[in-house]
Amino acid sequence: MSERQQQDVVVVGNGAVGASIAFELCRRGFGVTRVGRSDRPYAASRAAGAMLGCFGEVTTSLLESDHGRAKLDMDHQARRYWEQWDGDLSDSSGDDASLFxxxxxxxxxxxxxxxxxxxxxxxxxxxxxxxxxxxxxxxxxxxxxxxxxxxxxxxxxxxxxxxxxAVDSHRLLAKLDQALVRRGGQVVDGQVRRLVLTGGRVTGVELESGDVLSAGHVIVAAGAQSLTLLDGLEDDVRRRIPPMxxxxxxxxxxxxxxxxxxxxxxxxxxxxxxxxxxxxxxxxxxxxxxxxxxxxxxxxxxxxxxxxxxxxxxxxxxxxxxxxxxxxxxxxxxxxxxxADGFPLVGSAGVEGLWLATGTYRDGLHQSPLLARHMASLLEGKGGEYDFLSSFTPVRAPLATGTREQIVRTTVDHMMATGYEHKWNVVSEWPPRIERHLRRYYTATVEELHPRFTPPAELVAAMTDEIHDALTGYYRAWS
Structure with a gap:
């Protein structure tokens, strides 16, 4: 095992969110090492259409809760940054081709x-x-x-x-890579095995190769795989962060x-x-x-x-x-x-030196310039830039996407819509019968899960024993 020279920040993840944060920190004068496999095998960013859609993504359920409206504010603000972001990346990467x-x-x-x-x-x-x-x-x-x-x-x-x-997601990732290196950041093609904790704080990461990267701060922005790295934390912290x-x-x-x-x-x-x-x-x-x-x-x-x-x-x-x-x-x-509640995990992860920037669902690429600015401001000790992100701190009780009745209704509506889009051919009296059955089934599912907390419709419809256990463990930590 070898240990490299300590940096100010290690960013774990090289999708649009992680790469944007690393670049923003680097151009603000932080010493940055970014870790992630160069082929980005699981990243949402590589497969994204990269629509900068704020209003095109609006749904009835998004508007039914204060937290949903805060997320809409987040998307609306993020959209304003893209023209400048395009120019900044051209200047820093040396590649003048527009992202749009x-x-x-x-x-x-x-x-x-x-x-x-x-x-x-x-x-x-x-x-x-x-x-x-x-x-x-x-x-x-x-x-x-x-x-x-x-x-x-x-x-x-x-x-x-x-x-x-819309922008070209592949070109975006390439320009973020180039911009980071040209600004003096380091790129490590590898995968993080675990966080390194010293005296109760996170002081770096250990790679699958056995190498240790030491840093004053570690930002985990590894998309859907982010929370697997938190398994070594104390249970009273780990269990209070929404599972993904x-x-x-x-x-x-x-x-x-x-x-x-x-x-x-x-x-x-x-x-x-x-x-x-x-x-x-x-x-x-x-x-x-x-x-x-x-x-x-x-x-x-x-x-x-x-x-x-x-x-x-x-x-x-x-x-x-x-x-x-x-x-x-x-x-x-x-x-x-x-x-587990459908909203981002942005900010301190409850352990000194550890930060999260994940849980963005469909909006990570679109929100990446905003998240980069916010995380850089947090690490500069300025408390972040956006009030609407205050609810999305990672260590939190479940946020509601609506009332239980609204969530069940949304689940049923979308399941029925799936049938119509698949061009199902059923006799006319079956759809209302199916709808009534689904409503009873999903109502029983959420009532058995917890007396107060209800996951978003996507998780209700996709409920498995594994998802059920993850949700009940998280809910128990806040009950």
Missing amino acids: TAKGTFVLLNTMGSAPVDSGNMHAIESALGEYEEPYEAIDPEELDWLAPNDLSRSLKGLWIPGEH VSGYGVSALVETEDRALPSSVIRTPNRAFACGLHCVPRADGVLYLGATNIISREPRRFAAVGDLQFLLGCAVDQLHTNLAEASLLSVQVGNRPVP
């Missing part, structure tokens, strides 16, 4: 969703746009140049949000047959526990396709065939029938970090 690949976003309501979910979320998006006085306009989907869905999947209405763009699961997702890069692309993001509202079907133009006829989000206790490295089949089928039916002739260039898999 799409200008503006079309949100479409099509016939494949359900009224409570798709129509409800469309109304929520429009309501939030009005509340924040964000420019938008209603559009006729028939007038969009590139869109050519199957007639049975046609869009009924649409919204144009000119301020919501993985929101596994599959995306694809395709080359269109005629190399024609939309100039903007095209997406549906969030549906069926996922981020809605969406496509994002990249360069040279390459189109990004995404839609899936499946809760898993452990991160996944490879795509399930059925999930890829579903994604591509949705894209052909709902976006452009000629995508059936497109060339499949690559299949990407990412794992979103989903905490």
Whole structure:
């Protein structure tokens, strides 16, 4: 075992959040070492469409709680930083290529969703746009140049949000790597085995190779795998931090047959526990396709065939029938970090010298410039920059995403929406019967789990014995 020269900060994780924090700290004068495997095998960032969507991600359930609205404030503030962030990374990396690949976003309501979910979320998006006085306009989907869905999947209405763009996630990660090194930061291609504790505080990390990296501060920003490193902490700290699961997702890069692309993001509202079907133009006829989000206790490295089949089928039916002739260039898999209450874990982890920046679910890449500024401010002793992040400190009691009744209703609505998007063909009297059964089942599930605390709808629907045990252990720590 060898020990390297002590740095001010070790950042564990090299996805968009970890890499952004490392870069921001370095340019503020901190000595920084960033640790993570260069191939980023489980990172959500590599598979992300990188939509800078604040309002396009709004849902009815997001607006039902104060914490959800705080998260919306977080997304709204983060969106303001991207133009400057693009310039800063160009200057620091020496690469002048812009990160932006799409200008503006079309949100479409099509016939494949359900009224409570798709129509409800469309109304929520429009309501939030009005509340924040964000420019938008209603559009006729028939007038969009590139869109050519199957007639049975046609869009009924649409919204144009000119301020919501997209970036190339691969280019972003490459420029963050270059910028950090050019600023004097160190990059370690490896994996952390455990935290090093000395006298009750975290003083570094031990790598799988046996090397020890010493530092005054350790920031864990390793996405869905972040909390595994905390297993060596005292139980009274570890059990009081929300456990996390993985929101596994599959995306694809395709080359269109005629190399024609939309100039903007095209997406549906969030549906069926996922981020809605969406496509994002990249360069040279390459189109990004995404839609899936499946809760898993452990991160996944490879795509399930059925999930890829579903994604591509949705894209052909709902976006452009000629995508059936497109060339499949690559299949990407990412794992979103989903905490037990659905909200980020940002700040001190309850042990001196240890910090967390994870649990961002679908918003990590979008929020990364804001999180970088906030974490740098915390380490400078300034207390952070944003009041709306005060509720998201890692050591916390469960935050509510709504009332128990609202959460059960959301779970049922999204499960039913899953059936409709899979084009189920059932006799007319079955859907209401299925809905009644699901409502009774999920109500019993959450009532058995805890008398007061209720996890978000995604975890209720995905409940396994392992997730159940993780939740009850966390709830017990706060009961």
